[in-house]
Amino acid sequence: MTKLSVNINKVATLRNSRGGNTPNVLQAAIDVQEFGGDGVTVHPRPDERHIRYKDVYDIRPVIKTEFNIEGYPSKEFIDLVLAVRPHQVTLVPDPPEALTSNAGWDTVTHMTFLQDVIGRFSDAGIRTSIFVDTDLKNIEGAVKTNTDRIELYTEPYATNFTKDREAAIAPFVEAAELANKIGLKINAGHDLNLDNLKYFNERIPYLKEVSIGHALISDALYIGLEKTIQLYKQQLIK
Numbered sequence: 001m002t003k004l005s006v007n008i009n010k011v012a013t014l015r016n017s018r019g020g021n022t023p024n025v026l027q028a029a030i031d032v033q034e035f036g037g038d039g040v041t042v043h044p045r046p047d048e049r050h051i052r053y054k055d056v057y058d059i060r061p062v063i064k065t066e067f068n069i070e071g072y073p074s075k076e077f078i079d080l081v082l083a084v085r086p087h088q089v090t091l092v093p094d095p096p097e098a099l100t101s102n103a104g105w106d107t108v109t110h111m112t113f114l115q116d117v118i119g120r121f122s123d124a125g126i127r128t129s130i131f132v133d134t135d136l137k138n139i140e141g142a143v144k145t146n147t148d149r150i151e152l153y154t155e156p157y158a159t160n161f162t163k164d165r166e167a168a169i170a171p172f173v174e175a176a177e178l179a180n181k182i183g184l185k186i187n188a189g190h191d192l193n194l195d196n197l198k199y200f201n202e203r204i205p206y207l208k209e210v211s212i213g214h215a216l217i218s219d220a221l222y223i224g225l226e227k228t229i230q231l232y233k234q235q236l237i238k
């Protein structure tokens, strides 16, 4: 079964809209694991508009499953990850002002930088993953960065799924086949939801983990967090 890591950024976005501590982000991290999530993902950004650096420190001790920290590897981010020591770090090439992640790494152009950062995390015993699109040159470049995993950037799949699901999935299957062949493990995420997740999971070989936030937290407003997590987990049965 593919693992579900629940991204709780949007819980923090709601909290931050009022100040105070409602909803409680720490309790959300505890509950998503209690309700069957296989991990917790956070993506701190420089302006701390959702998950704050302090949240990341606070959440670490309540993790009983797997903690995945995503973000752009600025000096502050690298220091945070090395201090908190999650199970996995996912490097994302977001510029600071990005509304949300909107591209994968150009692994050829940024090879030396990625090799250096990945080396530092690997030396600290933290599993590494890098966010990439399905361009095969970026998959081939990824293996040379020495990353353990890639996270396939699934927004193009989600956008095209409603028009032509076969065409939408095809580049992701090809990318996953190549990644597996050259020794990379595969995660995926961005804009996955209850409509498009089952087909993605069925069609993508070797998929180890998906991280889902925006749609899952939105669904939870209607059907509750526990039921929502169970529904997402059901989509991930192979």
Ligand SMILES: CC(=O)[C@@H](O)[C@H](O)COP(=O)(O)O
Residues within 6 Å of the ligand: 007, 009, 010, 043, 050, 070, 092, 099, 100, 101, 131, 189, 190, 213, 214
């Ligand atoms: C890498 C990725 O796709 C996610 O981390 C995404 O950026 C979710 O974060 P937000 O919901 O804060 O945009």
Ligand SMILES: NCC(=O)COP(=O)(O)O
Residues within 6 Å of the ligand: 007, 041, 070, 151, 188, 189, 190, 191, 192, 211, 212, 213, 214, 215, 216
């Ligand atoms: N890595 C993707 C992630 O954590 C969540 O993305 P989204 O479901 O909020 O689009």
